[in-house]
Amino acid sequence: MLYQGQSIRVEEVEGGIFNLVFDNQNESINKLDQATLGELREAVNLLSARDDLKGVLFSSAKSCFIVGADITEFNKMFSHEEEAIVAALLEMNQIFNTIEDLPCPTVTAINGIALGGGFELSLSTDYRVMAEGAKVGLPEVKLGIYPGWGGTIRLPRLIGVDNANEWICGGVEKRADAALKDGAADAVVAVEQVNEAGLDLLRKCIDGKFDYQARSEEKKSPIKLNQIEQMMAFESAKGVIGAKAGPHYPAPLAALKTIQKHANLPRDKALPIEAAGFAKLARNDVTRSLVGLFLKDQAIKKITGKYEAQAEPVKQAAVLGAGIMGGGVAYQSASKGTPILMKDIAEPALQLGLDEANKLLGGQLKRKRIDAAKMAQIINRITPTLSYGDFNRVDLVVEAVVENPNVKKAVLAETEKQLPEGAVLTSNTSTISITELATALEKPENFCGMHFFNPVHKMPLVEVIRGEKTSEAAIARTVAYAKAMGKTPIVVNDCPGFLVNRILFPYFGGFAALIKDGADFRKIDKVMEGFGWPMGPAYLLDVVGVDTAHHADRVMAAGFPDRMEHEGENIIDRMFKLERFGQKNSKGFYRYEMDRKGKPKKLQDDEVDALLEGVVGTATDFSDEEIIERMMVPLCIETVRCLENGIVASPAEADMGLIMGIGFPPFLGGPLHYLDRMGLDRFCEIAAKYEALGPLYQPTEKMKQMAAAGETYFG
Numbered sequence: 001m002l003y004q005g006q007s008i009r010v011e012e013v014e015g016g017i018f019n020l021v022f023d024n025q026n027e028s029i030n031k032l033d034q035a036t037l038g039e040l041r042e043a044v045n046l047l048s049a050r051d052d053l054k055g056v057l058f059s060s061a062k063s064c065f066i067v068g069a070d071i072t073e074f075n076k077m078f079s080h081e082e083e084a085i086v087a088a089l090l091e092m093n094q095i096f097n098t099i100e101d102l103p104c105p106t107v108t109a110i111n112g113i114a115l116g117g118g119f120e121l122s123l124s125t126d127y128r129v130m131a132e133g134a135k136v137g138l139p140e141v142k143l144g145i146y147p148g149w150g151g152t153i154r155l156p157r158l159i160g161v162d163n164a165n166e167w168i169c170g171g172v173e174k175r176a177d178a179a180l181k182d183g184a185a186d187a188v189v190a191v192e193q194v195n196e197a198g199l200d201l202l203r204k205c206i207d208g209k210f211d212y213q214a215r216s217e218e219k220k221s222p223i224k225l226n227q228i229e230q231m232m233a234f235e236s237a238k239g240v241i242g243a244k245a246g247p248h249y250p251a252p253l254a255a256l257k258t259i260q261k262h263a264n265l266p267r268d269k270a271l272p273i274e275a276a277g278f279a280k281l282a283r284n285d286v287t288r289s290l291v292g293l294f295l296k297d298q299a300i301k302k303i304t305g306k307y308e309a310q311a312e313p314v315k316q317a318a319v320l321g322a323g324i325m326g327g328g329v330a331y332q333s334a335s336k337g338t339p340i341l342m343k344d345i346a347e348p349a350l351q352l353g354l355d356e357a358n359k360l361l362g363g364q365l366k367r368k369r370i371d372a373a374k375m376a377q378i379i380n381r382i383t384p385t386l387s388y389g390d391f392n393r394v395d396l397v398v399e400a401v402v403e404n405p406n407v408k409k410a411v412l413a414e415t416e417k418q419l420p421e422g423a424v425l426t427s428n429t430s431t432i433s434i435t436e437l438a439t440a441l442e443k444p445e446n447f448c449g450m451h452f453f454n455p456v457h458k459m460p461l462v463e464v465i466r467g468e469k470t471s472e473a474a475i476a477r478t479v480a481y482a483k484a485m486g487k488t489p490i491v492v493n494d495c496p497g498f499l500v501n502r503i504l505f506p507y508f509g510g511f512a513a514l515i516k517d518g519a520d521f522r523k524i525d526k527v528m529e530g531f532g533w534p535m536g537p538a539y540l541l542d543v544v545g546v547d548t549a550h551h552a553d554r555v556m557a558a559g560f561p562d563r564m565e566h567e568g569e570n571i572i573d574r575m576f577k578l579e580r581f582g583q584k585n586s587k588g589f590y591r592y593e594m595d596r597k598g599k600p601k602k603l604q605d606d607e608v609d610a611l612l613e614g615v616v617g618t619a620t621d622f623s624d625e626e627i628i629e630r631m632m633v634p635l636c637i638e639t640v641r642c643l644e645n646g647i648v649a650s651p652a653e654a655d656m657g658l659i660m661g662i663g664f665p666p667f668l669g670g671p672l673h674y675l676d677r678m679g680l681d682r683f684c685e686i687a688a689k690y691e692a693l694g695p696l697y698q699p700t701e702k703m704k705q706m707a708a709a710g711e712t713y714f715g
Contacts, residue, residue, distance in 0.1 A: 003046055005039035010047065016054030016104075017202055018047060019195070023061035030062050032117040033070035041095045048102055055202035056102060058125055059109040059195050065134070066118025071143070072298075074291050078282040085279035086272070089148050093271050096124040096150050100219065100267075105205035105212035109198035110134045111191055115173065120147055123154040123219070126205070126212040128184065129198045130176040131191035136184060137173035141245075143294060144287030144667075146255035148278035153270045154219045156259050159183040161223060161233040164259065169241045169252040220267040234260040248532050248667045251281055285677060289669030292714070293659065296652035296670070297488075303653075304479050304489055311480035312422070312473075314338055314395040320411055321400040322349045322384065325428065327356025328456030329398050332485045334381035335361070341383045341390055350384040357382055360457055391418035396481050398450055400428040403551060408432065409440035416441050424474045426450035430501055430548075431555040434467035434494045444469035450478050451498060452487075453661055454544075461660035462487040467494050490657050493647050496559025497552065499654070500661035502642060503671075505556040505564060506634035506696050508549065511537040512570040513693060514630055515612075518620035521571075521589055522604075527627045532665030537631070538589035539602065540662075541572065542582030550576035563695035574615045580608075632674075633687050634696040639671040640703055643713075651713040672713040680707035 003010040007024045020043055022030040030036070047056060060066065077088065099106060099121070108114075108122035110130045119136045122128050130136070138147045138155070146152060146168060156164035163182045166172060179185040189197045205212045225233060237256055245252040258277040262270035281287055315338070319329045322344040330353060333340040344350050361378060364370045370378075383390070391397075397419065401411050408427060416425055425447045427437055438444035449465025462482040466475055475491060482489035492499040514524060525536025533540075541549050550572050557565040569577075575588060582588030583600045589608060592600040609616075622630075639654055648654045655670020668674045675683055683699070684707045690697040699707075706712075 003039075003043045005043070007036040008039040008043050010043050013057070013199060016050075016052045017057070017199065017206075018053070018055070019057045019059055019199075020044075020047070021059050021061050022066060028062070029064055030060055030066045030118070031068060031070045032066060032121070033073060037092060037095060041098075044095060044098045044102075048098055053102070053104045054206050055104050056099075056106045056125075057109055057195065057198045057202060058099075058106065058122070059198065060111055062112070064112035065108075065110045065114040066121065067113055068116030068118050068139075071291060071294050074143075074282075075288075075295075078287065078291070082276075082279040082283060085282050086275045089275040089278060090271060093150055093275075096121060097267070097271075099124040100216060105202050105210075107198040107201050109194045110136060110185070111194045116140055116147070117149050120149040120151040120154070123151060123158065126215045127186045127198075127201055127210075128179075129187045129189060129194055129201060130179060130185040131194045132176055132188055133191060134176050134194075135173050136176075136179050137171070138168050139171040139173060141169060141171040141249070141251040141255060142290065144249070144251050144284060144290040145278060145281045146251055146258065148274060150267070150271060150274070152255060152259050152274050153262060153267055155184070156263070157219050157221065157223055161225065161230070161259065161263075162237075165233075165237045165241065165256060168255050168259070169237070170244075171252075222265055223263040225263070230260070230263055234263075248665065249286060250284065251287075254281055286667045288677075289667050289673060292669050292673055293656070293666060296656050299650070299652045300488060300490065300656055303491075303649075304483055307476040307479040307491075308483060310473075311476035312395070314477060314481040314484065316394050317341070317481065318343060318391060318394045318397045319400055320344075320397060320415060321402075322353030323400070324352070324356055325452065325454065325456065326400045327353035328360075328454070329400060329428070329452060330382045331357040331360045331378075332456050332487075334378045335364075336484055336486050337381075338481070338484055339381040339383070341385055341394065343385050343388070343391075345386065347386070350386070354382070354384055388415070388418040391415070392420055394419060394423055396424045396426065396477060398426050398428055398452075400452075403429060403432065403548075405432050405436065408437055412437060412447070413440045416443065416446075422446070422473075424448070424477045426478055428452055431497055431552045433496065434465045434470070438467045438469055445471040446474050448474050448478055449494070449498065450482065451500075453500075459660070460488050461500070461657060462489045463498050463500060463657070463661070464489045464491045465494055465498050466491060488656070488660060490653050491649070492653075492657075495645070495647050496555050499642055499648050499657050501552055502556070502560075502647070503635055503638045503658060504662055505553060506638040507631060508537060508541070508553070508572065509564060509566070509696055510631045510634045512566065512572060514622065514627065515571045515615065516617050517622075518617035519622050519627065520619070523622075524627055524631070527624045528631060530624070531628050532667060534663040541575070542588035542590060542592075542602075544582070545584050546572060546575045546581045546588055547584075569615055571612070571615050574612060578611055580611075629686050630690060630693075633683075633690060636671045636675055636683065637687070637696070637699055637703070640675075640700060643672070644700060644702055676712040676714055680711070683707070 010020050013019050024030050106125035107127045108125045112134050114136045138151050140146050159182045176188040180188050204210055241252050262273040317333050317338050318341040319326045320343050322342050330340050330342045342353050361375045365375050427449050434449045438447050441447055448470045451463040453459035464478045479489045521538040525538050528536040553572050580588045583592050586592045590602045591605040595601045642648050643654055651672040655672050658664040687697055687699050
């Protein structure tokens with residue numbers, strides 16, 4: 001043994017050939033934290049000092065190779081000034097340069113995931129052998145940065161500028177076959193052969209069958225494109241990458257410009273350029289938000305992991321109601337491996353549910369995500385039924401019938417009688433109190449809410465709602481089932497609208513008040529989309545369904561009359577009365593026609609203005625700033641109320657719930673991160689301008705106290 005640390009060991013395989021093994025003793029995965037990088041420096045320096053060195057294999061004893069850098073260390077590093085960040089990066093790069101400059105061939109055996117810094121490390125070796133199931137990539141742009149350990153230099157020189165632009169600026173992860181095709185991998189073998197294949201490649205290099213020095217030199221030299229070729233490669237990419245990234249995410253374009261800037265330089269002159277651009281991004285507010293989201297996501301995984309550990313697994317599920325929602329739940333469950341019964345009272349409804357599942361699977365088949373055999377396997381996990389015949393073996397039921405408390409209570413009570421001891425019953429209600437629905441049940445402790453968002457297959461969030469009598473065992477099993485379905489569950493306490501809808505409706509309240517004061521809904525949509533929302537409030541109402549929103553609006557008004565009740569007819573009432581329900585009947589604030597792909601296309605509707613007379617006030621041209629403030633203030637205050645009232649357990653869960661549930665702009669980090677960034681004192685000043693609009697615009701007493709004390713939600 002040449003070297004033994006906590007994360008790295010170096011063993012001699014045979015005369016002069018060494019295996020540097022990543023094997024973190026404290027965790028189930030390998031990552032490049034500061035401690036591991038320190039060990040890597042020591043190990044590589046020991047290797048480079050040897051006279052008998054013939055070849056080095058870089059491998060992993062874990063099921064992954066290296067998942068990347070330790071993101072928990074980012075905030076500390078990014079809090080330094082740009083000069084200090086650049087200096088730290090250049091020091092780190094010396095380790096990778098030493099690997100690349102070793103006087104012998106080097107190969108990385110990628111047995112599993114190699115992302116970010118893990119993949120950058122592999123790029124510093126001469127060759128990469130990948131296991132068939134392995135994945136590589138540079139996803140840094142998803143955190144608001146770009147690769148900072150030589151990735152923007154080595155990858156374009158290895159696989160060409162066009163491929164590298166896609167890999168780096170898109171933050172994509174590539175499977176072994178795609179990496180081989182692009183030239184990022186040199187061989188793909190079965191996982192159990194990956195180390196031996198790597199050693200075999202080293203021996204062939206030692207025997208002179210491969211020119212490893214030419215490969216190494218290529219990665220250290222300028223990009224081999226003339227000026228015209230470079231201009232075509234970079235300038236044509238700018239428009240595509242800029243349009244895809246949008247105005248709020250600077251990292252993809254910054255990465256492209258960095259690659260262009262150092263294209264004509266050798267490695268050692270290119271690295272400072274990469275580091276300078278990286279440091280600029282690292283100090284950006286967007287990066288803080290996106291890194292914060294990653295850390296919040298990790299925190300939620302820990303919370304849900306604890307529930308999973310104590311949960312009985314769901315081996316057989318059932319869904320009641322086979323409409324679009326029921327079909328979506330059935331598809332999601334079956335596609336992730338949990339068999340599901342889909343029950344309804346009428347054959348046509350069952351067919352609708354099956355059609356929905358078939359449509360989604362057909363899309364997967366068309367995009368070559370699955371083959372016909374896999375599609376058949378998934379469909380066979382969905383059992384349509386008109387009776388409760390097999391419910392005696394069900395572990396968990398999702399009720400997804402019409403949003404009417406009396407209907408739901410009757411269906412839940414009837415279903416409860418058919419279930420085995422300990423089975424969990426859940427309701428996919430979006431607004432109705434779980435505690436109230438539980439009054440119809442003999443065992444309310446086995447009942448909770450399981451609120452999916454539409455469309456089920458796309459929306460990542462599931463709200464798991466705890467009623468007054470819900471047991472922790474019922475919550476745990478529901479959380480575990482949501483995770484098994486590939487969703488992110490967040491546990492919330494019962495109240496009208498729960499977490500997401502309770503916060504969304506003050507936002508719609510801000511919208512309705514602006515309309516009443518004479519704003520144009522089209523301008524509001526344009527401004528809020530420019531602010532970062534995926535769709536403006538009018539368009540969102542059309543997508544949600546004005547009838548659904550009208551029902552929820554009534555529930556919210558009854559639950560929180562002090563701030564969510566309104567006098568007279570508002571914009572949602574009017575659209576409901578006119579039966580302009582949005583996309584579901586092709587007319588709402590906008591009109592809709594199906595495009596060639598069968599998706600609703602939004603079009604202007606000239607009739608709408610006349611139809612809205614009486615609920616739209618005298619036309620007023622509000623500034624963009626005022627529209628944003630009047631929309632965002634109620635949403636932020638209601639988020640805080642949910643935290644203060646214990647509806648949601650932590651600021652992290654509140655922020656992630658709003659990002660995953662209604663598309664709160666990720667680059668702003670969530671409502672509470674947004675408040676922290678702005679400063680509560682500044683927020684309270686803005687809110688004070690609109691105090692006369694009522695309680696929706698009035699911060700809580702605790703917010704005012706925190707503002708005075710300079711406190712934040714994330715510390």
